[in-house]
Amino acid sequence: MMKAIEHYLVLGRVPLMILRPNILLVVVVLGYCLGFASSASAALTLKAERQHHVNASTFNVADGLSANSLQDMEFDQFSRLWIATQDGLNMLDANQVIAFGPTHMERGLKGSYIHELLFDNKRGLWVLSNHGIERLDTVDFSVVDVSPELPQAQDFKSLIQWDNQHIAVLADNQLVLIDTKNFSVVKAPDSLGPVNNQIEINGRVLLQKENGFSWVEPKTFALTPAYPAPDKRRVISYTVDSNHFLWAVSLGGNIHRCDEHQCESVNLVTKDGQVASAGRMVAHKDQLFIVSSEGLFVVSADLSDVRVLTTDNQKNLFIKRLRFLRLFLSDNGDILIGAMDGLYHFPSSYDAISSYSNFDSMFGE
Structure with missing residues (x-):
């Protein structure tokens, strides 16, 4: 029943x-x-077990720069530091600062607001500015303006070395190649489609497209999918570490670490438990350097060593406009940060000393 x-x-x-x-x-x-x-939502937490208090050396208009607002930087074959600013290009060596631009000592460059710099393998420095793209010979300082050859575009960005004979730039998200020998310009096939960003890693080019990241074959433009898209928000910085993981920072300061199949969120945490928001990042040898709201995080590739660098004499460096800070690692491991108020220098020996007194010693004096 x-x-x-x-x-x-x-x-x-x-x-x-x-x-x-x-x-x-x-x-x-x-x-x-x-x-x-x-x-999927479980986050990887990287806690800094060591914190280094370093006195950052600074270099700005008081020391001879044409402007405090730094956009990019590169070392040349003579160990001279070239700095892109919002008012001219600057060359620093052990003895002097030389400014290049329409209103400066060296007037060859037509652009004054310098966005990006890139060295080719023929002693040429490519300069992306408000004027367009120019090539400066770093020996005789002669200039070639390739801007008239470029397609009409509102936005040029992401200068990279494409292969031994070409550099590449994005013109309104369309890939364009420039021959470094005869300065001819070639557009990539339409089949490649829009490209959001691009970086060169150990001779390979990684493109960021709307649906993820792909390696591109330089001659055929064939794409090999590499990593999924980590976040719907715009990615402002990405790199690949020595273990072939993609690290990406989105516009909100969130970090993701991706393999070829999936991504995981990453939290940067200081020794006292403060969670950091991230800005730019750079992979250098077996370490990852990440600008954050709590300082500069240095993470080993196997994640076993996490430390953070803070500066006692320049406390405002890591507080505002993180995504506009430019991060550069020299061959000897010195850390350079370009900000809106000048250049900051951390020595490679930051783990052994607590301060650094002389900026000029970096250039051999």
């Missing part, structure tokens, strides 16, 4: 016994989805 009653009990108008298998299926699927979402 009870079995008969149970068989005809209804939920709404549907017999309960008919619903039981479907309810079980829904519960199993829902549980699986919730478990997957839980594991």
Whole structure:
């Protein structure tokens, strides 16, 4: 009798016994989805066990720069530091600062607001500015203006070395190649589609497209998918570490670490438990350097060593406009940070000393 009653009990108008298998299926699927979402949202926490207090050396207009607002920097084959500013290009060596631009000592360059710098393998410095793209010979300081050859575009960005004979730039998200020998310009095939950003890593080019990251073959432009898109928000900085993981920072300062299949969130935490928001990042040898709101994090490739650099004499460096800070590592491991108020220098020996007194010694004096 009870079995008969149970068989005809209804939920709404549907017999309960008919619903039981479907309810079980829904519960199993829902549980699986919730478990997957839980594991996907689990964040990797990197806590700095060591904190270094370093007195950052500074260099700005008081020391001869044409402007305090730094956009990019590069060392040349003579160990001279070239600095892009919002008012001219500056060359620093052990004895002097030389400014290049339409209103400065060396007037060859037509652009004054310098966005990016890139050295080719023929002693040429490529300068991306408000004027367009120019090439400066770093020996005789002669200038070639390739801007008239470029396609009409509102936005030029992401200068990289493409291969031994070409550099590449994005013109309104379309890839354009420039021959470093005869200065001819070639557009990539339309089949490549829009490119959001591009970086060169150990002779390979990694493109950021709307649906993820792909390696590109320089001659055929064939794409090999490499990493998924980590965040729907715009990625402002990305790199690949020595273990082939992609690290990306989104516009909100969030970090993701990706393999070829999936991405995980990363939290940077100081020794006293402060969670940091991230800005620019650079992979250098077996370490990852990340500008953050709590200082400069230095993370080993195997994640076993995490430390953070803070500066006692320049406390405002890591507080504002993190995504506008430019991070550069010299060959000997010195750390250079370009900010809106000048150049900051951390020595490679930061783990052994607490201060650094003389900026000029970096240039051999």
